[in-house]
Amino acid sequence: MKRYLLFFFLVLLLLGGITGGLYWSSAQVPDFYQEALQEQVEPEVRQEEAKEFVQRSMQVVNDVRNHEPLWSQEFSEQQVNAWLAEELHQKYDKWVPNGVTDPRIRFEKNQVELGFHLTLSKWSGIISLKFKPWLMKENRLVLELEQARAGLLPIPIDEAITELIQEARKDGWFIEWGQMNDNDALIVYLDRRKPELPELTALAVETGLFRIAGKSESDAQ
Secondary structure (H helix, E strand, C coil): CHHHHHHHHHHHHHHHHHHHHHHHHHCCCCHHHHHHHHCCCCHHHHHHHHHHHHHHHHHHHHHHHCCCCEEEEEEEHHHHHHHHHHHHHHHHHHHCCCCEEEEEEEEECCEEEEEEEEECCCCEEEEEEEEEEEEEECCEEEEEEEEEEECCEECCCHHHHHHHHHHHHHCCCCEEEEEECCEEEEEEEHHHCCCCCCEEEEEEEECCEEEEEEECCCCCC
């Protein structure tokens, strides 16, 4: 009898340890996200970086509107994170899903890491995504998902992606959810967007930097 009681106690201890370990793992904060939040930047500098991001974005818009034959632009990690911190919630909060706060990114060679704090009714923690953006061909963008985690725990995101695709299609985007290089991947057909977007011809992610290039619609004929 004592042997069975000991076995039962050990099983409970193991299950308790697993549950505690899972909770601990889900509550952990990815290094890149913690570093981004703790980065010591003077408010004036961060505001200037956010302003630079907006200016560079508007330059792309103006180049496209003015039918510039070729256009290109680059954005630094600091500029994007400054804009996320300074302007996203203040000016575009309706774009942000409920429960999502403090998004931050990191650019690495051929990879983007995105993290944000998610607050739900029964859980609060950091969601992080690691994906590789690349062009299958001009105007066909692939977002190859390499990792999705809650804290340190891998999580399935199929349901969220399905809802995202459904909403995007309502807005005129043509998106597929498939497999690339043994990873889940979003394939965005920019050339099927109505109204059509300018042609995206190049995309590159380097450490701390994101670059895009394209050509005007008149040159794409």
